[in-house]
Amino acid sequence: MSASESTQPGFTDQALIHRILKGETPLFELLVRRNNSYLYKVGRAYPFNHEDTQDLMQDTFVNAYTHLAQFEGRSSFRTWLVRIMLHNCYRKRRKWNTTHLIASGIGEEMVPVFFRTGDKDTNRTVMNKELRLVIEKALERLPSDYRMVFVLREMNGMSVSETSEALQISPANVKVRLARAKARLRREVEKYYSADELFEFNLIYCDAMVNRVMEKIMAIPSPPAG
Numbered sequence: 709m710s711a712s713e714s715t716q717p718g719f720t721d722q723a724l725i726h727r728i729l730k731g732e733t734p735l736f737e738l739l740v741r742r743n744n745s746y747l748y749k750v751g752r753a754y755p756f757n758h759e760d761t762q763d764l765m766q767d768t769f770v771n772a773y774t775h776l777a778q779f780e781g782r783s784s785f786r787t788w789l790v791r792i793m794l795h796n797c798y799r800k801r802r803k804w805n806t807t808h809l810i811a812s813g814i815g816e817e818m819v820p821v822f823f824r825t826g827d828k829d830t831n832r833t834v835m836n837k838e839l840r841l842v843i844e845k846a847l848e849r850l851p852s853d854y855r856m857v858f859v860l861r862e863m864n865g866m867s868v869s870e871t872s873e874a875l876q877i878s879p880a881n882v883k884v885r886l887a888r889a890k891a892r893l894r895r896e897v898e899k900y901y902s903a904d905e906l907f908e909f910n911l912i913y914c915d916a917m918v919n920r921v922m923e924k925i926m927a928i929p930s931p932p933a934g
Contacts, residue, residue: 721785729777736925740769740918743786746864747793748909753859754797762917764800768793769921774928787870790860794874846893854889861886 719738728735747768751761771792772779779788850858860871861882872879909917 722781725776725779725785728773733926734922736769736773737918737922739772739785740921741914743769743789744914744917745909746786746790746866748913749859749863750790750793750856751797753856754801756797756800760800762913762920764793764796765917766920766924767796769917770924770928771796773921773925783873784870787866787874790864790866790870790874794856850889850892854885854892857882857885858889858893862890 721739721742724735724738728739744765747765748761751764752758756764768789772789779785856875857871860866860874861868866874868879868882871882875882877885
């Protein structure tokens with residue numbers, strides 16, 4: 709089955725999950741392709757570079773596959789997947805804080821590494837050094853709570869209710885944080901870039917991630933249907 713089929717109406721997330729739980733494991737590829745860019749942007753909103761974010765994405769997809777029978781459909785699959793990614797990011801950040809960052813005097817509010825000087829990440833979409841500095845400075849000043857809401861709502865296109873569920877905050881808090889994030893970012897950033905251009909997960913990375921995840925899960929017994 710080709711990746712293009714993932715957009716066909718008959719292949720809803722729920723329908724795919726049902727078939728995967730019945731033993732059609734290769735269909736999990738479609739779920740990976742549909743959600744790659746969402747997870748990538750979540751990972752980059754934390755202080756993780758391109759390579760670390762891909763590792764977190766792989767872990768998240770494998771976690772989702774092995775616990776697929778536990779997905780009850782009360783929220784969207786994307787929201788459920790984002791919550792797993794957030795949990796993995798949080799655990800990794802705590803591990804970093806304990807083993808590396810506390811000793812160097814860096815606290816919880818760490819500077820994002822989205823466009824850090826010397827980073828060999830090839831997934832930058834800014835057009836020049838000047839614009840890169842504008843974005844970097846704006847994001848550094850944005851509190852992490854506001855930054856994450858901005859990423860989920862504006863860059864990942866999640867609804868208020870989905871964001872509320874993913875971050876486990878009230879819908880009112882989602883709206884307040886987003887409004888404050890936009891107030892800080894728009895004047896400096898949005899006149900230069902469109903939100904979906906900030907952290908793109910290009911097709912070359914998408915295919916590589918699909919291969920990584922599918923290689924892992926094909927070695928795992930099919931998840932029980934429950």
